[in-house]
Amino acid sequence: MSWALIPLSEEQRAIQQTARDFATAELAPHSDRWDRDGGFDRTVADKLAELGFLGMMIPEAYDGLGLDTCTYLVALEEIAAVDASVAVLMSVHNSLPTQMVLRYGSEAQKERFLKPMARGEALGAFALSEPEAGSDAASLQAQAVLDGDHYVLNGVKAWVSHGSLADVILCMVRTDTPAERKGARGISTFLLTPDMKGLGIGKKEDKMGIRGDPTVQIVLEDVRVPKENLLGEEGMGFVYAMQSLESGRLGIAAQAIGIARSALEHSVRYAAERKQFNKPIKEFQAIQFKLADMATRVTASRALLYAAAAAKDRGEPITQFASMSKLMATETAMWVTTQAIQIFGGYGYVKEYPVERLFRDAKVTEIYEGTSEIQRIVIARELYAKS
């Protein structure tokens, strides 16, 4: 589908083509199997790393590609259009763990954790939610207690994307005491590694969509974490997570646009081939109107996303625009994939055709990294903050 509204530079077009070729050659042949069997393995990340796609926005001084947000999102959409599960791995790694260490980490932490993540040798994950703390993230209960030069961590983190494959886990836990609860300001972020004694991979979720990327619980049982693995300041972990989720939400918007675009492209082709009542169904206005609305919403979502990403690259605040982008793109993905199934009719409802997976993959984009309801809360709060 035409990118005409977004003027891409020559470099961006080259990266777009690289991502498209890679996705077609290396991901497309395996996507159905990963979806069916419920998980890809670590080699997917190794392949992304070969292209530099796991360190896209990290400066070259820390072994990344030093690209801007817009260029990263161009590549991410191409990956998502072919395999949305690989796209969430790429999105989480590039916008949450790597950006958090870049922004708030010490030089020693950047050397030890950021550089390997930027090179793609270490895969990053982000552990904020818990079984009882989803939208109300600040109510999380996992606890760290200082004991000499270590913190001792206990609790269960939930919904951790590719947590079972990760080499570095950015984990939010409480550092206030139960007697002196400080709300969001009682939360700190720690850099965990899977070799830490007491850190276990818990339940693997059997998901509706995004089945390639394994989603797991992380169980912390008396995990002794050296003090030097505290990221930034104690008590600032929630603020760091919220700031980083702004970038994350742009990534999920690009993922959703990739899914929606793919559903649109499949629908355009199918409507030209499929004949009913002696003519291709694209000749019926009922189908034309659907395709026109699908294309309009995808284009509008992308235009909003790139305006928000450009604002981020100029260093402007994007809290509201990131939420608007995610809200619009993810609801577009759900709506467009629903229309695609309708256009395909019975064939849209079976696994033999691609739109069935796109529909399942689209749903979670309205849920993770902040539900649509949370995005609306953030947008509305900013309206009052500005008035």
Ligand code: CAA
């Ligand atoms: N940037 C910087 N600071 C921020 C911020 C932002 N975007 N948002 C909040 N903060 C700060 C506030 O200023 C406040 O700081 P002070 O203590 O100095 O006042 C502090 O954080 C607490 O903020 P709130 O009072 O606004 O906190 P809240 O409890 O009302 O929560 C919320 C706000 C928007 C509802 C938030 O909880 C939220 O976004 N919830 C959704 C959680 C979410 O997105 N989870 C995603 C899970 S990760 C995931 O899905 C990844 C994956 O694997 C795919």
